[in-house]
Amino acid sequence: MANFGNREEFEQARAIVYEAMQPTLQHVWPLLAQEMDSEVWVKHENHTPLGAFKVRGGLVHMRRRMESGQTNGVITASMGNHGQSIPYAATREGVPAVVVVPENNSREKNAAMRALGAELIETGHDFTASKATAEQIAEERGLDMVASFQDDLVQGVSTYAQELFEAAGELDAVYVPIGLGSGICGTMAARDLLGLKTKVIGVVSERANAYRLSFEARKPMATNAADSFAEGMAVREPHPVAVEAINEGVDHVVEVTEDGIAEAMRLLFRATHNIAEGAGAGALAALMQEREAMQGKRVGVILSGGNIDAERFAQVLGGKTPVVGD
Numbered sequence: 001m002a003n004f005g006n007r008e009e010f011e012q013a014r015a016i017v018y019e020a021m022q023p024t025l026q027h028v029w030p031l032l033a034q035e036m037d038s039e040v041w042v043k044h045e046n047h048t049p050l051g052a053f054k055v056r057g058g059l060v061h062m063r064r065r066m067e068s069g070q071t072n073g074v075i076t077a078s079m080g081n082h083g084q085s086i087p088y089a090a091t092r093e094g095v096p097a098v099v100v101v102p103e104n105n106s107r108e109k110n111a112a113m114r115a116l117g118a119e120l121i122e123t124g125h126d127f128t129a130s131k132a133t134a135e136q137i138a139e140e141r142g143l144d145m146v147a148s149f150q151d152d153l154v155q156g157v158s159t160y161a162q163e164l165f166e167a168a169g170e171l172d173a174v175y176v177p178i179g180l181g182s183g184i185c186g187t188m189a190a191r192d193l194l195g196l197k198t199k200v201i202g203v204v205s206e207r208a209n210a211y212r213l214s215f216e217a218r219k220p221m222a223t224n225a226a227d228s229f230a231e232g233m234a235v236r237e238p239h240p241v242a243v244e245a246i247n248e249g250v251d252h253v254v255e256v257t258e259d260g261i262a263e264a265m266r267l268l269f270r271a272t273h274n275i276a277e278g279a280g281a282g283a284l285a286a287l288m289q290e291r292e293a294m295q296g297k298r299v300g301v302i303l304s305g306g307n308i309d310a311e312r313f314a315q316v317l318g319g320k321t322p323v324v325g326d
Contacts, residue, residue, distance in 0.1 A: 004154040013060045013155035020059050020092065021049050023163045026300075031271035032284075036291055041171065041300045042284075044165045046274060050084045050112075052232075053142075053160055057153030057182055058085025059092075064152055065144075066093045071317030075100065075138045075213070076146040079231040080109030081305050087118035093321070098143060100134040102126050102314035106231065108309045125258055126226060128237050141159035149239040150181045156309050158186035158193075164300055165194050173199040173251070174300035177282035178211045179232050181242025183304060188249040198300075199251035203286040205230050205258065207324075210238045212244060212253040229322040230261050230278025231314070232305060254286035261285045262321040266313070268303065269317065277308040278322075 001131035025044040027075045032040050045053035075098040076086050076297070087307040090097040101110060105122065114120050115313035119135070124130040131148075138145040142176075160183075174191075176184040179214075188200050204212045208226035220243045246253070261278050264285035268276045276284075287294060312322050 002241050002248070004185060005150045006240050006294075007193060010155050010158060010193060012325070014159050016055045016060050017159045018157060021055065024048055026164045026167050029272045030249070032267070035267065035271060036287060036299075037295045039298045040162065040222045040287065041168045042274075043160060043297070043300060043302045044274065045278060045304050046177060046276060046300065046306030050081070050085070050088055050257070051240075051307045053157050053183055053302070054081040054085040054305075055088060056159050057156035058082070058089040060156035061146065061150070061152035062086070062089035062093045062095065070144065071095060073097065073143045074286065075134050075141075075143040075147045076148065077101070077134040078148065079308060080106055080156045080235065081232060082148050083118065084116055085107070085114050087113060087116040091117045098137065100124070100137065102130050106309050109307055114169065114305070143248045146317060149182055149242055151301055153182045153184045154189060157182050158190045159175070160302070161187040161190035162194070164195060165190060165198070168298070168300060170196045170247070170301045171198045173201055173205055173294065174302065175201045175231055175254070175283035175286045176302045177203045177304050178233050178246070178253070178277045179279060181211070181246060183302065184250065185242055186243045188193050188245060188304070200249060201286065202246055202250045202253040203233075203282040204253060205233045205282065206257055208234045208236065208253050208260060209255050210236055211243070212255045214238050214243045215247055215250070215253045218247055227324040228278065229258060229283055229324055232277060232279025233282055254289060254318045256282060256285040256289060257305040259321050260289060262316050264288060265313075266315035275301065275306040275308065275313060276303050277305050322323065
């Protein structure tokens with residue numbers, strides 16, 4: 001199976017993360033447990049300093065860059081949460097950061113990235129196009145490209161899964177949304193480090209299902225489009241290392257509908273009064289879809305982030321499913 005580092009490196013990552021933030025909540029909400037007919041542990045990564053899990057990986061990556069003498073400016077491509085984590089961590093280390101986002105990206109996420117000190121460049125119709133532009137700018141301006149998937153990021157985000165497992169014990173299953181793959185790979189790494197038998201279940205949107213296709217084909221399979229309103233899962237070119245790890249370490253991958261994601265967002269708000277962005281509700285949407293199979297079991301769902309524009313969240317609460325481009 002893909003190796004993302006040794007135990008010492010994962011422990012070092014924890015120390016770096018906890019310099020900047022406290023562990024987040026994991027909680028069994030009675031109304032949610034009642035609706036799902038199972039013991040549902042919600043991991044609240046919407047409660048990090050940036051409202052999403054990505055901050056953990058950014059902190060680890062930028063600290064290790066500085067420790068190795070890599071003090072050059074950095075550039076990355078993102079649709080929001082990774083794009084907040086890098087400038088947040090870069091500012092802490094005194095390094096300038098550039099973030100390239102798609103032209104139709106969330107206005108509020110863009111504002112948050114600028115507020116964190118990032119130079120923001122809006123170009124490209126989706127993440128893949130923005131990534132290509134970022135690589136070009138990196139070469140032109142002599143910046144260091146920060147990939148959205150690498151060992152430092154996996155080790156950093158694994159800390160949320162360690163917190164969950166240490167509090168909840170050996171769950172029967174945990175549902176994890178898949179973007180480029182750092183979150184689910186970090187969850188599998190934490191499970192294996194702790195010697196647990198918990199089934200890790202991946203979640204993708206029907207509008208961005210590259211990792212489900214890759215799981216079935218047993219090799220990386222790109223898609224022509226990834227236009228889910230759950231932008232954290234809107235990836236059309238899977239990372240080959242993530243595919244290898246997911247294909248070897250997850251139980252299965254669930255494909256959820258856009259309507260299902262919106263319904264999960266409403267349920268999370270109604271049952272826990274927490275805001276979830278589209279990707280953040282993906283795990284619960286998958287559990288809702290597999291409710292019967294999980295009846296009576298102890299299940300974790302990763303609420304990976306709550307960074308959604310107010311206008312779009314109002315649409316969801318009003319019973320509508322947002323459409324990309326609206």
